[in-house]
Amino acid sequence: MDIDKRTQELAARLTYIRDIFGQRENSSMAMLRTRLEEFLEKAPQLGMRELSRQVAKLEELFVLLEGKLESELTPMDRVRIVRHPQRICLKDILENVYDNYTEIGGQDEWSIDPGMIIARATIARRMGKKTVHQSVMVLGQEKGHGQEFRNGGSIKPWGNANALYYMRVAEIENIPIHSYVFTPGAFPVEDYPGAAQQISKNLYVMAGLKVPIISVFSEGGSGGAEAIALADKRLMLSHGYYSVISPEGAAAIEGGLKDKATPELIEACASRLRITAADNLELGFIDRVIQEPPLGARPEHYDFFRQLRREVIRATDEVVDSVDGLGPLRGMAIRRQAKAADPQDIFVRWSLGTGARTKLVDRRFEKFRAMSRTACRDNRSLGARIYSGLEGMLWAAHSTLRHDFLTRYKRHLLHLLEAAEAELRALRQGVGGPLGKFLGLGDGQQRRLEVAPEALERLTLLSCPEEGACRLEDTWVYVSPKSREDRTLTCPNSHTHGCLDLWGPDLFGEFAGVCSHCGHHFSMEFQWYLYNVFNFAQAYEFNSELESSNPLGYEGFDLKLEQAKRQTGLGSSCITFETHIEGVTTVVAVLVSPFRGGTVGAAEGEKIIRAAERAMLKRTPFILYSHGTAGIRIQEGTCGVIQMPRVTMAVRRYIEAGGLYLVLYDTNSFAGPVASFLGCSAYQFAVRSSNIGFAGPGVIRETTGVEVPPKYHRAFSALSRGHIQGIWDRRDIKKNLHQALLTMGGKNLYYR
Amino acid sequence: MLNVKEMLEELNASPYEEIEIKTPHTGVIDFVGLNPGDRVSGPSGKWLERPGTLLANLTREKNKKPICATQKGQVMDIRSELEGKFVEAGERLLTIRHFLSKEEVIGRILKKALHLFHAPERAKYYFVPEIDAKIKAGGEQSVKVREGLDMFIVSRMKRETPLSYSGPEGMIYAVYFQQGDNVDGGQPLIGVCPESQLSLIQDVVNRVQGEWEERD
Structure with a gap:
């Protein structure tokens, strides 16, 4: 009986090896197969003792050759390992790593999203003879060993929303969060709360969660992973992957979307994207790698679970130690824990004090701020860098003196004066009559009528007939070169709205690319907005020396990048500058569509972060105008995807400091940026006829099998779903922006 | 009184509907190599978002506008003499014979x-x-x-x-x-x-x- 079971296990191990290595046959696999077949043939003739000896020998051979095969694993083999139904999943971890747990809000398929498991778990630790049970909030994607209803760990927006809710609960209860990332990517539907918008909310909230967050990566598929992985310590299983896009997706883009990518191209993309644990450790996006057994951890590897338990305890201890100053002996012991037998022996209380909680958030920001800094090219000279550093310090001093010190007293004085004036008015109203007159408080009504005649005329006269029609549209500073072409164009709505053809010079000149019949917005160059909305001619551009590079050495990308730079005259897809909008100084970042589709990589992320920091220092509003973005730049791999938490954190710091962060979408904005620093703004507006979403219709069709209606991603649909706050006509953007500057935003805007 | 017999006979005699494709406005016509007898399909997709077969292009003021089939059927009578010529609005270009389903x-x-x-x-x-x-x-x-x-x-x-x-x-x-x-x-x-x-x-x-x- 025992022999049968052991033989079956060996056969299962061989099948697993075959699954992992796919089509590639090698000598080790062939040998294992032959030996197993030989044994099965001979088995009926062998006695019990001989059988046992032979099986033990076979098992030894399996261990030996699995070790050999381990060294032959390619990145794509690792992808197959994490996707294998026998791969450990979150339920196995809950069973084997934690001492006790209660699942919250789900029982198998009965859950708001069965792919997301949330559980309250405990870890027992010794303190002398006493056992202390420490609570943690465990959450993560569950692949469920191939259970259909788990959707492969692809989380729907409401699943991420549920996870976020329980992260907040953990914060209230002051217990650490352990998140386990087992996702190929988020489920791309726009239904409320929306895939992108919910991930951005998760990132925004996690950036400020005041409890230790530890994340463990097994399958880290882009945005879906980021939704729960913004952590103080990021651990990764040695056979896992963490990537901006699946190798198949990257290959489809490389090979042209229409063609199905070849297995060779997929293998090549998996290597180029540098998705393995070792790569990510080297790039600095994870803190530690947890070694798995050869060919990946499976539910029967109990030693691995013990090791995982030690690692998560150690990671949580380290985070607490870094902010809550343990005793000197315990601190030293924790730091030497790598060599120690079991971190359980040293007790560390995981609930943090008030000071430590604030420090924790600061540390988290610093950690992410330091990531991928070298992944872009900084063309500034040493002198320029020193000057820039000094300038920043001076501005910080100036800002503190002017806004924190002087303004505070000025504000106090103004409040006093205001109160005194209000008192006097109350006195007049209360006493009235002769005493009021005696005190010199004349009739307010009369005084209000004493408006200067010119001002009255300006306010009451609606038109200026003697100057002809008041047509502001004629006064565009920048006119699109498309208006020089003598041709007509047809509005795409002409079938439904009966729009007449429009003459190009009219449409792209005077009409600013807006159909005069139905209001459809034809796309315009980013320069149109720079000069007509953001007054770029008088603006001060900064950080233009920061340029996109090829941090992963992605094959063939240098050439494409050079081509984009040559064609657009830009160093990256982001332009940052300081400008005046109707007299209000504002920091603006623009994502430019013609430069590699407006994709965001390390340079763009760094530029936006620096722009937000500048706006914070100078107490100005911060506007991010997305002329178009196709998502995170896949050729930069995790250097790109890490911009999602990085920039969101910087933006959150700016908003918390009391600024106004306003996002304006145009043309097409999709994927990572929308799912992070764009989607997290409380004030998101869209230019009419723009498209906003997580994944395009083609990707939705491929991943979910559902056809989406033609106008699924349109700004009006996004408005109906509550993703954006308004839709603006292109010709009114400047006016609307000025109105927004006057009415929205926090306390720190200097002009208030 | 409804004359069902007559109606059925009429339908049997011509079991199709003839759709005349006319120019929506003036312009130069370019038939895209369509021949009489060719089968064309109408708009498709769940929301009829994919236009039907391209029948011709009409160019006015350098604005090339596609004219697509509105129904499934057979191309009957193409006025090939108009190829490359400037035509007025409402000019018949071709006829699509659409066979009626049950x-x-x-x-x-x-x-x-x-x-x-x-x-x-x-x-x-x-x-x-x-x-x-x-x-x-x-x-x-x-x-x-x-x-x-x-x-x-x-x-x-x-x-x-x-x-x-x-x-x-x-x-x-x-x-x-x-x-x-x-x-x-x-x-x-x-x-x-x-x-x-x-x-x-x-x-x-x-x-x-x-x-x-x-x-x-």
């Missing part, structure tokens, strides 16, 4: 034979209890309607109002809605035919179902 034939017959009573607004519609009981007992074709008869209850936002039938007197031939489901304004609720023609119409529909040959 549903379309039945639809045509019923359109002529029935009086459709439409929903005045988006709401849930119910029959009044007496009519409902009659339908349940003897089927929908057992109910006789006349002008002013209180037939429906319109239920919307917890507000229930009666709705009376207006139109010619006759029997209900078909009910086009499910009780309790939302019906959009303008959608047909019931189809009514004169009592004498009820069996005739049924007979014709059955014959079409059994005998009509679909050519596409």
